[in-house]
Amino acid sequence: MAAGRGNTSGESMKNGLMEPVGGSKHRNGHTNGKHKNGLNGKNGRHEKHSEWQDDFHESFEETPLLVAILTYLGYALLVVIGQIRDLMRAYGIEKDKSCTEPKLEGFVPLFLSWESFYTRNLYRRVRDCWNRPVASCAGVRLDVMERTSPDFGWNFQLTGKKLDVMNFGSYNYLGFAESSGPCASAVHGVIQKYGVGVCASRQEMGYMDIHKELDELVAEYLGVEAAMTVPMGFATNSLNMPALVSKGSLILSDELNHASLILGSRLTGAVIRTFKHNDMTDLERKLRDAVCHGQPRTHRPWKKILIVVEGVYSMEGSIVRLPEVVRLKQKYKAYIYLDEAHSVGAMGPHGRGVVDYFGLDPSSIDILMGTFTKSFGSAGGYIGGSKRLINHLKVHAHSFIYSSAMSPPVAQQVISSMRIIMGKDGTQEGMRRIRQLAWNTRYFRKRLHDRGYIIYGNKDSPVVPLLLYMPSKVAMFSRETLRRGMATVVVGFPATPLIETRARFCLSASHTKEMLDKALKIIDDVGDMLRLRYSSLPSPDFSEKGIQLIE
Template identity: 50%
Template sequence: MRRTRSQNGKTVADGSSKNVKILTEKCTKQDQCPKPAFYVFFWVKINIMMMLLGAMVATLMDKWGLAKTKRRKDDPRLADFAPLGNSFDATYTDHIYRQSTDVVNRPISGVPGAIVRLKDRYSDDHGWTQKYTGSETEVINLGSYNYLGFSHRSGVCAEAAAQYIDKFGINCGGSRQEQGNHLVHKSVDRTIAEYLRVEDAIVFPMGFATNSMNIPSLVDEGSLILSDRLNHASLVTGCRLSGANTLVFKHNDAKDCEKKLRDALCGVSPKTGKKYNKVLIIIEGIYSMEGTIVDLPSFIAIKKKYNCYLFLDEAHSIGAVGPTGRGVAEYWGCNPKDIDIMMGTLTKSFASAGGYMGGSKKVIDHIRRYSAGTVYGVTMSPPLIAQVETAVTIMCGKDGTDIGRQKAIQLLENSRYFRKELRKRGFLVYGNDDSPVVPLMTFYITKVVEFSRRMLKHNIGIVAVGYPATPLLEARVRFCLSADHTREHLDYILEALEQVGEETNTFYGTKITDE
């Protein structure tokens, strides 16, 4: 088997017929979100009720001055101010979330690769503050979106970024409509457009703003938006800012989307009293908390049938799926030109920062003229652009190597192997087998916190997710796999997971001996 040299000096195997097959074959089991036994939700509800009851009692003691804590004493400076949050969120944050802050926002030292160094810390006041010990711990990193493994302090990407700093500096100044529109921005626009196989593209310095600031330039109060129930907060924010009438359909359910669209078109806009001037369907490529891959062909069919616009957010799917990482359009074999707006982030797979919008030249020119992001926002830093362009060049094979395809193969093999082994051990796992986002369901908030603490004792860093990022009854551990993870990494993680699963009694799935 022929071998080729990677960007970081490692030797990787060249493609074989088996590797080609694994990239082109689709997993037959799509978008699985299996439900546990009925009694699980029953006891989770009891657990949540008891936790909230205790939190409410603690809040009342706080208010009456019975609690021995300096943080909740009345502050005379705030006497004339209305509270900013509602009582439930304040109760949850102060008495449940606060005590588990050691498992979130963990500070790291160095780049977030497959191995990362955590700064050790502890709390002696029940989570109000965290104190540093001055030491660091090296852990296997399962919490970063480094899907393709481009997050390195050395290699061709880092060298290109350093060269751009020397040549162009770190800031261009101004917005895209003023003096900030540099040659490097035009270059990366072309690079992204070619990679997506669309007519044109435009980049922005922040992924969240790419959605929230651009959707209002596409629709208005006379428009209709069909939005997936689990769409990201940036999409929800953009929908609200646009003023359009927004209808929410069941997660990844094209039939429910069509039903709501058909019913809405029979009437008029409740905001204008007139027929809708346009319809925009908003979906994601891979949903970040469920790990499900969108049923793109079905939504394209609806878009064509009703002459709608289709907006695809590929924050977690660009680079992560498809033979060359071109996302779900390549994964499903769809024509990218059937998608009117292709959005994605440059932070995750390409280890840079910012986001992009791609589509027809007419649509992108409209965004350039009317988006708040191009009028008022700053531009991407040149070294970040160098990182993106170099990573995309590698994924396209334009660097003269096979590294890009091998990265895609390694990520897909890691995703399928890890999910299969988790199910073999009896864990309940959400999502599609080809998705590198792997949610392991713990359901109990208390369990997900303890799960994270115990995994850290095995020198494994994971993400514990609970309310408000997920429903109260559906806490979970979310693994983000990378092409940089080796089989040895995954096997060690699986052994630790099995041990911690037994200690916390978190086997809510059905053990699968063969798939």
């Protein structure tokens, strides 16, 4: 644990962390080029290079000026048309099919806002690209139920047909979202023994031996003293963070952190300051100011400073510069809260996340958080760290005290998949999947770069964003790829900046080379139709050839 500045003896224990005694959302623009070895403006400038930086490659190409202008004009046109149609509905010229709240005398509107205008006039037109019903196991392939809309997105009707498509949209990184195999068989046996539900919290009658086994296995897997598990991944952040920091503390949060981290930070009552995405220079500047100036008005030292980052950022595909964060944490006596939701299982030579990826000691991270909803094909989340930290959370964290304990079959799915990853099943299946995912990631990313698309993120991130920009192209890309046999996710405003709408591919160890090649062919066909080859930069020089696969 990091000791407080000037606190050489007898650190006090508060909220599960040693109490430091310190001294008195828009990203910082893109770089027009690739980021390699930490030398672009997005991630800060670093004169001295560590060994990890020599193989650290991220790409964030600047939006072409003409494309940005056309994208803004496209949204402006949609807003104007939406205002005209709202006016027509108000005068009865056009029938209003939206779900509007009743006008009650003396009451202010409950939910009427700009968001409802956006939903009614913009999102409604492309609503078929989201919330698609699935009628099969969401594995490497899935059955999407076909539906049509007779009134341009107000209502949908199922046709009764199913579309068998490749799944490039789920976070099934290691391919454990399966309806057959050793994990599914083990889950079936647990259902026969324990049933499906627990119907009680852990502090009452919901603590089973399978939960104890899961907690101990997670701690062993992460290489930490102890761990605790909770039944919901989102709540792992939002309901545990308030038990760690409180009023009088400072949270330094990456500007692109997940909504669960943002909510958890707000619930703490601490002061929140964001730093530019993955920008270590900006983070150090804010740390230095916090230590030097202390709290606003009083200038008293902060009770503690917590740096909140993610391992892999799910919209950007970028990887946290963790060695630099650890260096700053040690220099300024702060704490690190690391969210490994998208990186645990998917990153590192042993599948243990970005800590494993950079070869760091897990004890250098104060709070390790992750979820089981992605690489493990299950549900829930965990917090790992020291025994003192975990014991504190078990007494104070709302996610542990008030929620029903994790369902036994859900826990067994995590146990079974984690044992395979660790090699405890006596096979190399876990290592095979880890390496296959790493190979698939580099192969897929490299070929998209070669084709001239603007691709965001790190060369080793299984989250692969392809920039689409214009709102009309977002809907068309989603529809055309699905029609050709590929299901993917498209993301736009407000989940991304207005001019950075994108398709987001999530790679899996279950994807074969033939599937990847077919997906690339589909992307090429649709990309040529929509003219998506915006990149003006040379292709990066990384390759998948250095990854040795296990047959």
